[in-house]
Amino acid sequence: MTALGILYPGHSAEDDYPRMEQLLGSDIRLDLVHTDIGTDAHRVDALLEMGSADRLAAGVAELRMSGAESVVWACTSGSFVYGWEGAHEQVRSLARTAGMPASSTSFAFVHAVQELKARRVAVGATYPKDVAGLFADFLRAGGTDVISVCDAGIITAAEVGTWGEEEVFALAREADRPDAQALLLPDTALHTAAHIPALEKELGKPVLTANQVTVWEALRLADRRVNAPTLGALFTREPVVQV
Incomplete structure (x- = not known):
C-alpha cells in the first residue's frame, strides 16, 4: 500500500480525490487533509496568506499520523503566486515540517x-487575468513555452466548485490552440477527474488538470508509476518494472 498525503485548501472539488483513488487501484491511498483558506479570493494577498507556512503546517501533523510517503500542497494559485523561488522555499519548508518529500x-x-515532452502549451484558467498571468510566468520560469492564456475571471474557489461538465468543456475549447501540444487547466477547485479522457478525445491532445497532476506528483515523489488511462495521457506511461 502506498499512502499519499494531500493538503487541500477548503472544500470545493475534493471529491475528485476519492474518484481518482478508485481509478488508481487498491494499493494506492490518498489521504486528504483540508487546510484553512482564510479569505476565499483569487487575489494575490489572499493567496499568499492561504499558502503561508503556518497554514500548511497546521495540516501536516494529521498527515504524519496517516503514514503518508509524500505530501503535495494541492493548490495551484496558492503556490505559483509566490514566484519560482518563493514556491521552492514553500515546498522546502513543507518538506522539513512534514519529514517527507513535498x-x-x-x-x-x-x-x-x-x-x-510538451514544448508548447495553452492555459485555460478559471482565475482573473492578473492571477492567470502569474501562472503563465511560473510555467515559463520552469522552461515551458506558454503560447496562450484564457482566463474566466472567477474570484472565488466556491464558484469554481459549482462548475460542471458544460463549463469545463467550454473553457477548454476556448483556451485550446491548434499549435499547443497540451492544454492546462489549473485550479484544484475545478472538478475535472471525470472529464479528462473525453476532453483529450475532443481536443486531440493531452489535458493536464490541477487535481490530476497533484496526484501524479505525489506518486512521483513516492517513486510510483501507475498506468491509469482513465486519468488521461499523463497516466498511460508504462509502470517502472523493478528487477
Missing part, C-alpha cells in the same frame, strides 16, 4: 509538462 500543484504542472 511539492505543490504548480510544480506538478511543470513536471507533468516535462514528462509529456
Whole structure:
C-alpha cells in the first residue's frame, strides 16, 4: 500500500480525490487533509496568506499520523503566486515540517509538462487575468513555452466548485490552440477527474488538470508509476518494472 498525503485548501472539488483513488487501484491511498483558506479570493494577498507556512503546517501533523510517503500542497494559485523561488522555499519548508518529500500543484504542472515532452502549451484558467498571468510566468520560469492564456475571471474557489461538465468543456475549447501540444487547466477547485479522457478525445491532445497532476506528483515523489488511462495521457506511461 502506498499512502499519499494531500493538503487541500477548503472544500470545493475534493471529491475528485476519492474518484481518482478508485481509478488508481487498491494499493494506492490518498489521504486528504483540508487546510484553512482564510479569505476565499483569487487575489494575490489572499493567496499568499492561504499558502503561508503556518497554514500548511497546521495540516501536516494529521498527515504524519496517516503514514503518508509524500505530501503535495494541492493548490495551484496558492503556490505559483509566490514566484519560482518563493514556491521552492514553500515546498522546502513543507518538506522539513512534514519529514517527507513535498511539492505543490504548480510544480506538478511543470513536471507533468516535462514528462509529456510538451514544448508548447495553452492555459485555460478559471482565475482573473492578473492571477492567470502569474501562472503563465511560473510555467515559463520552469522552461515551458506558454503560447496562450484564457482566463474566466472567477474570484472565488466556491464558484469554481459549482462548475460542471458544460463549463469545463467550454473553457477548454476556448483556451485550446491548434499549435499547443497540451492544454492546462489549473485550479484544484475545478472538478475535472471525470472529464479528462473525453476532453483529450475532443481536443486531440493531452489535458493536464490541477487535481490530476497533484496526484501524479505525489506518486512521483513516492517513486510510483501507475498506468491509469482513465486519468488521461499523463497516466498511460508504462509502470517502472523493478528487477
